[in-house]
Amino acid sequence: xxxxxxxxxxxxxxxxxxxxxxxxxxxxxxxxxxxxxxxxxxxxxxxxxxxxxxxxxxxxxxxxxxxxxxxxxxxxxxxxxxxxxxxxxxxxxxxxxxxxxxxxxxxxxxxxxxxxxxxxxxxxxxxxxxxxxxxxxxxxxxxxxxxxxxxxxxxxxxxxxxxxxxxxxxxxxxxxxxxxxxxxxxxxxxxxxxxxxxxxxxxxxxxxxxxxxxxxxxxxxxxxxxxxxxxxxxxxxxxxxxxxxxxxxxxxxxxxxxxxxxxxxxxxxxxxxxxxxxxxxxxxxxxxxxxxxxxxxxxxxxxxxxxxxxxxxxxxxxxxxxxxxxxxxxxxxx
Numbered sequence: 001x002x003x004x005x006x007x008x009x010x011x012x013x014x015x016x017x018x019x020x021x022x023x024x025x026x027x028x029x030x031x032x033x034x035x036x037x038x039x040x041x042x043x044x045x046x047x048x049x050x051x052x053x054x055x056x057x058x059x060x061x062x063x064x065x066x067x068x069x070x071x072x073x074x075x076x077x078x079x080x081x082x083x084x085x086x087x088x089x090x091x092x093x094x095x096x097x098x099x100x101x102x103x104x105x106x107x108x109x110x111x112x113x114x115x116x117x118x119x120x121x122x123x124x125x126x127x128x129x130x131x132x133x134x135x136x137x138x139x140x141x142x143x144x145x146x147x148x149x150x151x152x153x154x155x156x157x158x159x160x161x162x163x164x165x166x167x168x169x170x171x172x173x174x175x176x177x178x179x180x181x182x183x184x185x186x187x188x189x190x191x192x193x194x195x196x197x198x199x200x201x202x203x204x205x206x207x208x209x210x211x212x213x214x215x216x217x218x219x220x221x222x223x224x225x226x227x228x229x230x231x232x233x234x235x236x237x238x239x240x241x242x243x244x245x246x247x248x249x250x251x252x253x254x255x256x257x258x259x260x261x262x263x264x265x266x267x268x269x270x271x272x273x274x275x276x277x278x279x280x281x282x283x284x285x286x287x288x289x290x291x292x293x294x295x296x297x298x299x300x301x302x303x304x305x306x307x308x309x310x311x312x313x314x315x316x317x318x319x320x321x322x323x324x325x326x327x328x329x330x331x332x333x334x
Contacts, residue, residue: 002073002076002077005069005070005073006070006073006074009066009067010066010070010091010145010148010149012066013062013063013066013070013094014142014146014149016059016062016063016066017060017063017094017098017138017141017142017145019055020056020057020059020060020134020138021138021139021142023052023053023056023059023134024052024053024056024134024135024138026052027053027056027134028132028134030052053134056134056138057102057105057106060098060101060102060105060134060137060138061098063098064095064099067091067092067094067098068095071088071091071092074088074159077159080161080166080167080171081171081175083171083175083176083179084159084160084162084163084166084171085156086148086321087148087156087157089175089179090144090147090148090152091144091148092176092179093144093179093182093183093317094141094144094148096179096180096182096184097137097138097140097141097183097186097187098137099180099183100183100187100242100245101133101134101137101138104133104238104242105134132191132194133191133238136187136190136191136194137187140183140186140190168264170256170259170260173256173260174253174257177249177253177256178249178250178253178254180246180249181246181247181249181250181252182246182250182313182316183246184242184243184246184249185243185246185250185281185313186310186313186314187242188239188240188241188242188243188245188246188306189239189243189306189307189309189310189313190310191235191236191238191239191242192236192239192243192302192303192306192307192310193303193310194235195232195235195239195299195300195303196300196303196304196307198232232299236298236299236302236303239303240292240302243285243288243289243306246285247282247285247286247289250278250281250282250285251282253278254278254279254282257278273320274321277315277316277319277320278316280312280316281313284305284308284312285306285309288302288305288306
């Protein structure tokens with residue numbers, strides 16, 4: 001019965017995530033297309049796509065609840081917090097993506113409502129650019145869910161008893177915080193990559209179009225340039241905020257892991273591959289935040305650092321486990 005329920009919640013959450021992904025992509029594409037058409041179309045786009053956006057939000061919420069039930073069932077069945085193998089780790093990572101999306105999307109909706117009230121209930125086009133968030137976090141949650149559900153063999157999905165090294169109360173503290181930090185850092189890095197794509201070679205292109213355009217079309221090109229700039233700036237700021245959330249969690253996760261390692265093996269740091277790459281990940285995003293806060297870097301320069309962090313995070317989270325070496329080689333890719 002437990003296996004049936006686990007399969008149901010895993011498959012149902014995947015289906016709902018797929019539907020939410022379609023909703024958010026339609027919403028984002030429709031909004032950007034209409035914004036490029038005319039100055040009044042942005043307001044129309046915000047109103048007309050609110051329903052699609054709400055459907056996507058509800059889908060993410062339902063998927064989040066399904067993943068909670070899935071993890072609770074595995075917790076009850078195994079008798080320990082469900083983070084002892086790769087399948088559970090990926091499903092928890094998928095849940096973290098949905099949680100981050102729900103928090104940030106709800107915050108943006110609340111800000112939109114407050115700003116709209118201050119502006120005599122008129123839509124605020126600038127805030128609607130938070131919509132691309134759903135087009136980033138939803139596929140992240142979907143792909144990790146799909147990989148865990150459909151790619152891993154049944155023996156890797158089955159619950160198993162904890163190895164002695166994991167039988168500690170630090171399991172919940174250390175691993176949950178680390179995976180939550182991975183989710184935030186991956187989301188923020190993806191937004192940085194989107195920013196780089198949007199701004200790649202666009203400045204000169206836009207200037208050339210404005211110079212060569214006929215007078216009647218100047219307003220259209222100006223609107224497109226402004227819309228692209230607003231979108232890029234919002235994505236850059238959103239990436240910065242998400243990475244600013246993920247970095248403290250990563251720091252707490254590394255520190256708690258050091259304390260746990262001292263209790264388990266008598267040493268705070270052993271320079272095993274996982275620890276080394278966790279430190280490299282921390283350094284990359286520390287450099288990113290340092291350049292943003294102290295050097296005043298914005299735009300492409302800082303986004304390149306964040307985009308590099310995307311690769312480093314995935315190597316730290318999954319790539320190191322392919323080696324099957326070190327103190328962290330158990331319970332993941334045996």
